[in-house]
Amino acid sequence: MTYLARSPWVIHYDASSCNGCDIEVLACLTPLYDIERFGIINTGNPKHADVFLVTGSINEQNKEVIKNIYNQIPEPKVVVAIGICATSGGVFRECYNVMGGIDTMIPVDVYVPGCAARPEMIIDGVVKALGILEEKWAKMEAGKK
Amino acid sequence: MNLNIITGIIFLILAPLIGGLIAGADRIVTARMQGRVGPPLLQPFYDVSKLFEKETMVVTTTQYVYVVAYIVFIAFTGALFFSGGDILLVVFALTLAHVFLIMGAYASRSPYSVIGAERELIMLMAFEPAIILCAAGMYLVSKSFFVRDIISYNGAIILLIPGLFFAFLYVFTMKLRKSPFDISTSHHAHQELIKGLTTDFSGSVLGITEIAHWYETVFLLGFIYLFFAFNPVIGIIALIVIYLLEIYIDNVSARVRWSFALKSAWIITAVLGIVNIGILFFRWW
Amino acid sequence: MELLIFLILFPALAGLLVLLLPKDFLHGAVVKCSALIVAIVSVVLFAAEWNKGIQIYSLASEPTGQLIFLIELLIAIFLLYIGIKNRQYLVIGLVIVQTALVIWLEMAHPVSEITKNLFVDELTLIMALIVGVIGGLIAIYATGYMREYHLQHKEARDRRPLFFCLILVFLSAMFGLIFSNNLVWIFFFWEVTTLCSFLLIGYSGTEDAKKNAFSALWMNLLGGLGFVIALIALTFIKGSSFELMTLITTGPAIALIPAVLIGFAGLTKSAQLPFSSWLLGAMVAPTPVSALLHSSTMVKAGVYIIVRFAPVFEHTYAGYAIALVGAVTFLIASMIAISQSNAKRVLAYSTVANLGLIIACAGIGTYEAMWAAIFLIIFHAIAKSLLFLCVGTAEHSLNSRDIEDMDGLVLKMPKVAGMILIGIAGMFLAPFGMLMSKYATMRAFLDTPGGFLLILILAFGSAVTVFFWSKWMGKIISVPPSSGETIEKRVSISEWAALYSLSALTIVVCFLIPVISSVIVERFLKTTYGMTTSLPFENVVIMILMLVLVLILPLTFLHYRKDKKHTGPYMCGRPVNDAYAFEGSLGIRRELVISNYYLDSWFGEAKLVPVGCAAGVVLILISFAAMLIGGVIL
Numbered sequence A: 001m002t003y004l005a006r007s008p009w010v011i012h013y014d015a016s017s018c019n020g021c022d023i024e025v026l027a028c029l030t031p032l033y034d035i036e037r038f039g040i041i042n043t044g045n046p047k048h049a050d051v052f053l054v055t056g057s058i059n060e061q062n063k064e065v066i067k068n069i070y071n072q073i074p075e076p077k078v079v080v081a082i083g084i085c086a087t088s089g090g091v092f093r094e095c096y097n098v099m100g101g102i103d104t105m106i107p108v109d110v111y112v113p114g115c116a117a118r119p120e121m122i123i124d125g126v127v128k129a130l131g132i133l134e135e136k137w138a139k140m141e142a143g144k145k
Numbered sequence B: 001m002n003l004n005i006i007t008g009i010i011f012l013i014l015a016p017l018i019g020g021l022i023a024g025a026d027r028i029v030t031a032r033m034q035g036r037v038g039p040p041l042l043q044p045f046y047d048v049s050k051l052f053e054k055e056t057m058v059v060t061t062t063q064y065v066y067v068v069a070y071i072v073f074i075a076f077t078g079a080l081f082f083s084g085g086d087i088l089l090v091v092f093a094l095t096l097a098h099v100f101l102i103m104g105a106y107a108s109r110s111p112y113s114v115i116g117a118e119r120e121l122i123m124l125m126a127f128e129p130a131i132i133l134c135a136a137g138m139y140l141v142s143k144s145f146f147v148r149d150i151i152s153y154n155g156a157i158i159l160l161i162p163g164l165f166f167a168f169l170y171v172f173t174m175k176l177r178k179s180p181f182d183i184s185t186s187h188h189a190h191q192e193l194i195k196g197l198t199t200d201f202s203g204s205v206l207g208i209t210e211i212a213h214w215y216e217t218v219f220l221l222g223f224i225y226l227f228f229a230f231n232p233v234i235g236i237i238a239l240i241v242i243y244l245l246e247i248y249i250d251n252v253s254a255r256v257r258w259s260f261a262l263k264s265a266w267i268i269t270a271v272l273g274i275v276n277i278g279i280l281f282f283r284w285w
Numbered sequence C: 001m002e003l004l005i006f007l008i009l010f011p012a013l014a015g016l017l018v019l020l021l022p023k024d025f026l027h028g029a030v031v032k033c034s035a036l037i038v039a040i041v042s043v044v045l046f047a048a049e050w051n052k053g054i055q056i057y058s059l060a061s062e063p064t065g066q067l068i069f070l071i072e073l074l075i076a077i078f079l080l081y082i083g084i085k086n087r088q089y090l091v092i093g094l095v096i097v098q099t100a101l102v103i104w105l106e107m108a109h110p111v112s113e114i115t116k117n118l119f120v121d122e123l124t125l126i127m128a129l130i131v132g133v134i135g136g137l138i139a140i141y142a143t144g145y146m147r148e149y150h151l152q153h154k155e156a157r158d159r160r161p162l163f164f165c166l167i168l169v170f171l172s173a174m175f176g177l178i179f180s181n182n183l184v185w186i187f188f189f190w191e192v193t194t195l196c197s198f199l200l201i202g203y204s205g206t207e208d209a210k211k212n213a214f215s216a217l218w219m220n221l222l223g224g225l226g227f228v229i230a231l232i233a234l235t236f237i238k239g240s241s242f243e244l245m246t247l248i249t250t251g252p253a254i255a256l257i258p259a260v261l262i263g264f265a266g267l268t269k270s271a272q273l274p275f276s277s278w279l280l281g282a283m284v285a286p287t288p289v290s291a292l293l294h295s296s297t298m299v300k301a302g303v304y305i306i307v308r309f310a311p312v313f314e315h316t317y318a319g320y321a322i323a324l325v326g327a328v329t330f331l332i333a334s335m336i337a338i339s340q341s342n343a344k345r346v347l348a349y350s351t352v353a354n355l356g357l358i359i360a361c362a363g364i365g366t367y368e369a370m371w372a373a374i375f376l377i378i379f380h381a382i383a384k385s386l387l388f389l390c391v392g393t394a395e396h397s398l399n400s401r402d403i404e405d406m407d408g409l410v411l412k413m414p415k416v417a418g419m420i421l422i423g424i425a426g427m428f429l430a431p432f433g434m435l436m437s438k439y440a441t442m443r444a445f446l447d448t449p450g451g452f453l454l455i456l457i458l459a460f461g462s463a464v465t466v467f468f469w470s471k472w473m474g475k476i477i478s479v480p481p482s483s484g485e486t487i488e489k490r491v492s493i494s495e496w497a498a499l500y501s502l503s504a505l506t507i508v509v510c511f512l513i514p515v516i517s518s519v520i521v522e523r524f525l526k527t528t529y530g531m532t533t534s535l536p537f538e539n540v541v542i543m544i545l546m547l548v549l550v551l552i553l554p555l556t557f558l559h560y561r562k563d564k565k566h567t568g569p570y571m572c573g574r575p576v577n578d579a580y581a582f583e584g585s586l587g588i589r590r591e592l593v594i595s596n597y598y599l600d601s602w603f604g605e606a607k608l609v610p611v612g613c614a615a616g617v618v619l620i621l622i623s624f625a626a627m628l629i630g631g632v633i634l
Ligand code: SF4
Pocket: A016, A017, A018, A019, A020, A021, A022, A055, A056, A082, A083, A084, A085, A086, A090, A114, A115, A116, A117
C-alpha cells in the first residue's frame, strides 16, 4: 500500500455547476463530515493535488480550463465527476452551449451521480477513486522499471 | 573549534521527526478548536511520503536547485544553532535559506508564485530586525554571540530582554506561516493566492519544502528556548504554551494585509528594541 | 619610494599621451597597457611593502609644492571660467572663497619645512590595490564599453581621448591622495578628483549631464572648503601638524577640529545625506565612470579619510554624530533603493548606503569598528564595481537600465546574469564578504556605548537591504518562455576580461578573509590601536563551509536535468500559451506582465529624501557643535 491513499489532496473545480454540488463538496470539509480525518485536503492548486473533483458540465468557456488543470496535476491522478451534470450533462445536456459530461474532455475515473450529490456519496466516490489511484501508481512504478 | 558537532547531527536527524510531530499535533489541535476530529498524528509524514511518491513537475529545472539549496541551508542553520555556533551566523544562514526559497518561487514566474515571493520578502523584511536585535540583546547579556555561551549564562535571559522577546514572538507567527501573517503562503486552503510561494512546487519539490519547514520550526523553537535556558522545565513549558498560543491566534484571526504586517512588526520591534537595548546598554556603561 | 612616485605620475603621463596621440591611433592599446601596468605595479608594491609596517618617505616639499600650488590655481581659473560661462553662481562663489583661502594659506604659512611627504602603511596598501587593480580593470573594460557607447549614444560628441585621459589622471590623483602624508598635498589630489568627477559626469554634454555635473561640483567644492578650513585651523592649533600620520596620533584634544572639518569633506565626497543627490545625478555618466569614481574609488576617498581619522573620533561626541550621519544614510538610502527600478540608481543608493555604514564604523572609531570598516571598503569596492560593469554590459544589449527589463536575463545573457548574481550575493548574502563585514560591524557597535542607536539602525537597514537585492535577483532568474538566442555575442573581449576578473575576485577574496585579516588588517590595527580583532576561527570555518556549499549547490542542476516533466506555470487554469498569455473571455488574449514590488508609497524618494536630508543636516551641525565645544572650550 502506498501513502497516496492516506493523503489524497483534492482540487475542486466548478465547471458550470449550479453551485448545488459545490456546496456539497465544501460541506465535506465541515465539522460534520470532516474529511481531513482521512488526510484529505482541499488544496485549490492542481500542482499539489491527486484527486480532481469536477462539478457541472463542459461548455465552450471551461473546456480548455479543465484540460489545463488536468494536465497540471502530477501523475498519478484521478478524476471524480460529481453530480449528474458532471456525469452526463444532466438537465443541461440539451443546452446549445453544453457539450456533455466531463468525460467528453478528460478521462473520468469515478462518477458520483445525484442532483446534488450528497456529501456521503462524494466521500464514497473519493474513497473509490483512491483504489484507482493506487492501481495507477502501481502501473506507473512498473512502467519505470 | 568548540562546536558540539554531535548535537548538530542529532538535530539533523531528529528535527524532521519532531517537526513533523509538531505539525501533526498542530493539525489535531486546530481541528479540535474547530469542533472537528482532525487527521491522525502522523498525517504530515503520510503527506510528505506521498509527495515523494508522486511525479515531480517543474516549470523550470532550476526550481529544484533552489529548493534543495533551501533545505540544505535551513538544515545548516539549525545544525549550527544546535551545535552551539555563532548566533549571528545562524541568522545569516537563515536569511540565505529563505532567499533560496524565494528564488525558487520567482523562477517559476507564475503570477501567484511571484506575488507569494514578493510577500515573503516583505515578511523577511519584517522579521529580520527582530531576530537580529534578539541576537544583539543576547550578546549584551551574555557577552558572547555563541549559542553555547548564551545557553550556559546563569540568569534568566527572558527577564533581561523581555521587550525583545515579545518583538520576536510577534514575528514568530510570520515564520510559522500562520494567520494573521500567512500572506505569502499558508497551510490552509486560502484560495486568493492559491498557495503563494509554493504554488508551482509539486511532488518531491513540495515535499522538500515541507521538510525544510519542519526543520525551521524546530530551530525557531530552539531559539525561543534560549530565552528560558536557565531552567529546562520552564523552558519546555514555555515552548508548549507559546506554540498553543500560536495555534489559538491562527484560528481566531483573519489574514492581514502586508502593509499592516510590516508596519506593526517594525513599530513593535523598534519601540521595544529601543527601550530594551537602551536599558541593556546603560546598565553596562 | 620609486614605486609610489611611479604610480602617482605614470597614469597621468599615460593620460596625457592618450590626449596627444593622433585621432583613433593606438588609444585603446595605450589605455589597456597602462592600466595593466598600473595594476601590476600596485600588486608589486603590495608584495614589496606588506610586511614593513608604516614606511614614511622623505621628499623635499619644494619644487613639488610650488608646482601643486600652481596647478591648483590653474584648476581654480578653469572652474571659474566654466562657472561664469554657465552662470553657476554657487560654483563661482565657492571657487573664489576656496582659492582665496588657499592663497592666503600659501602666503602666510608656507609649509615647505615638511619633508615627510609620502608614506605607506597597510591601509594605504589596501587602497592602492583597490585603485590599481579594480581601477585598472575598469579602465580596460572602458575601452570596449566606450566604443559601444558611442555607437548607441549619437547625441554625445565622441571625445574618447579626453575620456581616457581623465580616467588615467584620476587614477594618478587617487594614488597621490592615498600616498601623501602632507595634508596640503592630499587636499590638492582631493580637488583633482573633484575636477575629474565633474568633467566625466558632464562627458556626454547633454543638458541633464551638465546640470548633474554642476551639482556634483558645488557639493564637492563645499566639502573642499571644509578641507581648506581644516588646513587653516591647523596653522592656529598648537601642537598640530600638517603631516597626516603625526596629526592622527595627537589625540582628539588637538586633532578633533581638523578631523571633523576633513570628515565633513569626506561626507560630501562619499555623498552622505544631505549630499547624496550628487551621486544619484552622477549616474548619467557612462557606466565605467560610475563604477570607478562613484562606487569603488573616488567616493571611497571620502570614507578613507574618515577612516584615517577614526582614532581621533573614538569616544568623542563629534565622532558619534558623524557615525550617525553614516548610519542614517545607510538606513534611508537602503529604503529608497527599494523604490527604484533603474538598475544604476539602485546601485547608486546602495553605494551611498554602504559608504554610510563604513562611515558609521569610522565615526565610532574603535579597533573593532575599524576592522569592519576596512573589510567593508574592500568587499564593497569589488562587488559594486562588478555590478556596475555588468549593468553597463547588459544595458548595451538590452537598451535599457531598467531592472524590469532584465526579466529572464539568465536566458538572454547567461554569463552576465551569473555575474550579476555573484555580485548581488556578494553584497548581501551570508558567506560572502559584505555580510561577514556586517557581522564585525554589529559586534563593534555592541561593544561600545555609542553603538546603541547604531545597532538598531543596522538591524533595520540590513533587513531592507535583503528586500531590494532579492527582488532584483528574482527578476533575473525568472525564466520567461521562448527565450531564443542569447544576445551576449556583442560584448567585447576587454569587457569580458574585466567582468571575469572581478567575479573571480568577489569569490576568491571571501576565501582570503582570514589571510587578509591576519596579514594586513590586524597589523594595521596593532600599530594604530595596540589592539586587534579578527573573526573567531570557528566562524571562518563555518563561513568557508557555507561558501563551498553555495558554490557546489548549482551542480545539482546537472543531476536534475533529465526526465522531469515540464509544465507551464499555474495561471488559475486559464490556458497558457507559449507567450505566457491568459486566454481571456471571447478569445481575447491578455499578455502576462509580472512586475516587482516597489512599495513607492512607503519608500519613495519624494517621501524619504527630505527626511534624510533634514536628519543629515541636523547631525552634521551637531558634529560641528560638538567639535567646537570639545575643541575650543575644553
Ligand atoms: S448535478 Fe444538480 S446540483 Fe449538481 S451542479 Fe448539476 S444541477 Fe447543480
